[in-house]
Amino acid sequence: MGDGRIWIGLDIGGTKTEALVVDAQMGVLSRVRASTDTADPECLLAGSIQLIHRALAQANGAVSQVGGIGIGIPGLVERETGVVRLAVNLNLTAYPLGAALTAALGIPCAVENDARIATMGVYRWLNEQQPVRHVAYVSIGTGIAAGVVLDGRLYRGAHGMAGEIGHVMVEADGQLCSCGARGCLETIVAGPAIARQYAEAAGLRAPVTAETVFQAYQADDAVAQQVMRRVSQALSRALQWLIMTYDVEKVVLGGGVTAAGAAFLDPVLAELAQMRAQSALAQEMLAAHKFVVLPTDFNAGTWGAVALAQQG
Amino acid sequence: MGDGRIWIGLDIGGTKTEALVVDAQMGVLSRVRASTDTADPECLLAGSIQLIHRALAQANGAVSQVGGIGIGIPGLVERETGVVRLAVNLNLTAYPLGAALTAALGIPCAVENDARIATMGVYRWLNEQQPVRHVAYVSIGTGIAAGVVLDGRLYRGAHGMAGEIGHVMVEADGQLCSCGARGCLETIVAGPAIARQYAEAAGLRAPVTAETVFQAYQADDAVAQQVMRRVSQALSRALQWLIMTYDVEKVVLGGGVTAAGAAFLDPVLAELAQMRAQSALAQEMLAAHKFVVLPTDFNAGTWGAVALAQQG
Numbered sequence: 253m254g255d256g257r258i259w260i261g262l263d264i265g266g267t268k269t270e271a272l273v274v275d276a277q278m279g280v281l282s283r284v285r286a287s288t289d290t291a292d293p294e295c296l297l298a299g300s301i302q303l304i305h306r307a308l309a310q311a312n313g314a315v316s317q318v319g320g321i322g323i324g325i326p327g328l329v330e331r332e333t334g335v336v337r338l339a340v341n342l343n344l345t346a347y348p349l350g351a352a353l354t355a356a357l358g359i360p361c362a363v364e365n366d367a368r369i370a371t372m373g374v375y376r377w378l379n380e381q382q383p384v385r386h387v388a389y390v391s392i393g394t395g396i397a398a399g400v401v402l403d404g405r406l407y408r409g410a411h412g413m414a415g416e417i418g419h420v421m422v423e424a425d426g427q428l429c430s431c432g433a434r435g436c437l438e439t440i441v442a443g444p445a446i447a448r449q450y451a452e453a454a455g456l457r458a459p460v461t462a463e464t465v466f467q468a469y470q471a472d473d474a475v476a477q478q479v480m481r482r483v484s485q486a487l488s489r490a491l492q493w494l495i496m497t498y499d500v501e502k503v504v505l506g507g508g509v510t511a512a513g514a515a516f517l518d519p520v521l522a523e524l525a526q527m528r529a530q531s532a533l534a535q536e537m538l539a540a541h542k543f544v545v546l547p548t549d550f551n552a553g554t555w556g557a558v559a560l561a562q563q564g
Numbered sequence: 565m566g567d568g569r570i571w572i573g574l575d576i577g578g579t580k581t582e583a584l585v586v587d588a589q590m591g592v593l594s595r596v597r598a599s600t601d602t603a604d605p606e607c608l609l610a611g612s613i614q615l616i617h618r619a620l621a622q623a624n625g626a627v628s629q630v631g632g633i634g635i636g637i638p639g640l641v642e643r644e645t646g647v648v649r650l651a652v653n654l655n656l657t658a659y660p661l662g663a664a665l666t667a668a669l670g671i672p673c674a675v676e677n678d679a680r681i682a683t684m685g686v687y688r689w690l691n692e693q694q695p696v697r698h699v700a701y702v703s704i705g706t707g708i709a710a711g712v713v714l715d716g717r718l719y720r721g722a723h724g725m726a727g728e729i730g731h732v733m734v735e736a737d738g739q740l741c742s743c744g745a746r747g748c749l750e751t752i753v754a755g756p757a758i759a760r761q762y763a764e765a766a767g768l769r770a771p772v773t774a775e776t777v778f779q780a781y782q783a784d785d786a787v788a789q790q791v792m793r794r795v796s797q798a799l800s801r802a803l804q805w806l807i808m809t810y811d812v813e814k815v816v817l818g819g820g821v822t823a824a825g826a827a828f829l830d831p832v833l834a835e836l837a838q839m840r841a842q843s844a845l846a847q848e849m850l851a852a853h854k855f856v857v858l859p860t861d862f863n864a865g866t867w868g869a870v871a872l873a874q875q876g
Contacts, residue, residue: 386722398809402721407714409811410698419845420808421801432843489733496732497710497809499721531744533731 371399373556683711
């Protein structure tokens with residue numbers, strides 16, 4: 253890739269779209285953002301093309317220099333064809349986004365699910381620091397999902413569902429989840445669940461955000477401590493499952509909730525330390541160096557999209 | 565492999581060793597068994613060579629016809645070098661079993677961990693019935709472990725620990741496990757754990773076997789029903805974890821405990837049906853057709869060893 257070509261990563265979210273342009277040496281040439289226009293597929297396409305042109309202009313680049321574009325989409329994507337099967341938040345159903353962008357721009361465009369693409373970004377980020385071939389990326393925000401690179405390759409599973417751990421049952425007869433089941437991991441560890449548990453335990457009537465809980469935790473609020481204990485117990489067991497099934501070298505935690513920093517992480521790390529203390533196996537498999545938190549200023553989505561573009 | 569060569573699979577267990585000789589069309593030429601002599605590495609080697617010669621004689625085969633030998637070992641094995649790093653039950657430490665057998669017989673010998681090799685056997689068995697590329701094999705006996713084939717390839721993980729689910733914590737402050745931790749999956753679902761839970765719940769002084777519990781369950785014994793409910797809850801959640809992490813097409817259950825048949829399986833299938841009833845996602849991911857029980861007369865170990873031999 254040292255041929256002077258430039259590469260574009262596009263992270264299309266339900267609210268915002270971000271474009272990243274890098275040179276052959278992975279140096280950032282430009283980074284631009286815009287609201288995502290989800291009115292209909294044509295608006296989304298036009299908005300994406302406009303943002304790509306804006307990013308290129310800011311990078312002083314020309315379409316003819318672009319080696320490829322990688323695009324991350326929050327939804328069900330056919331990687332091979334670039335067809336977005338279903339992206340509820342983007343108002344897309346069976347839409348050939350890859351082909352439409354390629355036709356409009358004359359540049360190869362590859363489309364992939366956003367969680368997978370973020371995993372590719374995380375994998376590349378880790379490998380800039382040290383060589384690793386087995387990595388799980390756990391994204392914790394409104395929902396929870398894991399993406400995995402196994403033996404150096406993004407692993408999708410038989411139906412593209414590998415790592416959908418948000419809906420694994422962790423508590424019998426627990427809280428009702430959006431999926432219809434009870435006691436899913438998301439009903440305890442996701443951002444809205446953290447807020448809900450705190451509001452319930454504290455007897456609050458007005459809804460709170462997870463951020464409120466983290467602040468209360470930092471201020472030694474007993475209810476927040478109790479909620480975070482419960483959250484971190486469920487999460488640390490999920491992390492153990494991930495490690496014992498995938499046997500990854502690193503588990504990277506990211507997503508909106510991890511941005512809380514110490515208030516979210518300290519209790520999780522304390523739980524893991526407690527598990528390590530119990531057995532030699534846990535000491536090895538749950539070693540502290542395996543758990544990494546993604547820096548909040550690293551956009552795994554756009555970097556992963558660049559990686560996808562370069563894979564073609 | 566239609567060249568007239570024959571292949572040998574050797575399943576070396578802590579108690580018995582079994583050898584299987586097949587022709588190029590995978591037809592069984594002979595199957596022989598002997599006690600495993602674990603007195604020292606030389607005895608184990610001599611016993612293995614003797615059994616191979618006996619199997620060949622019974623198959624009317626000659627050493628010169630053998631394309632390769634695959635060997636399964638209950639322990640930590642370096643697949644590439646054929647060195648058995650540690651096999652406690654076989655009294656082997658850092659022993660170059662592959663090289664020793666190759667030198668003695670003049671035949672290429674490949675060595676692999678027995679759980680992995682059984683997974684290869686299960687994978688081949690499944691593919692004789694229908695094409696599948698993502699399979700988990702869960703062996704439930706004295707211990708519990710899973711082996712996986714992902715995208716058609718045996719997956720080992722970064723440290724050869726992928727699928728070691730027996731020691732994942734499923735019950736906080738549960739029973740003390742042999743690994744030193746509390747509440748591991750093995751403390752509820754493994755054969756000895758099933759026996760222990762029944763003896764405790766029934767207030768028995770004399771130890772019982774898992775078989776006793778299964779018989780009591782079949783006879784509508786209330787305590788056995790209660791124990792099996794607990795066992796099947798823990799197991800069905802573990803199966804959900806396996807499916808949501810690996811997204812396999814099939815989960816095959818085998819090992820000594822599954823030989824109990826309906827008494828073991830019916831409550832597990834009932835739990836899974838209950839989970840399916842809760843959500844559309846579970847209905848799809850935990851579909852009944854994904855769960856298969858290995859026939860008790862199918863020796864996954866020797867068939868997997870044959871598959872290993874043919875891979876070279």
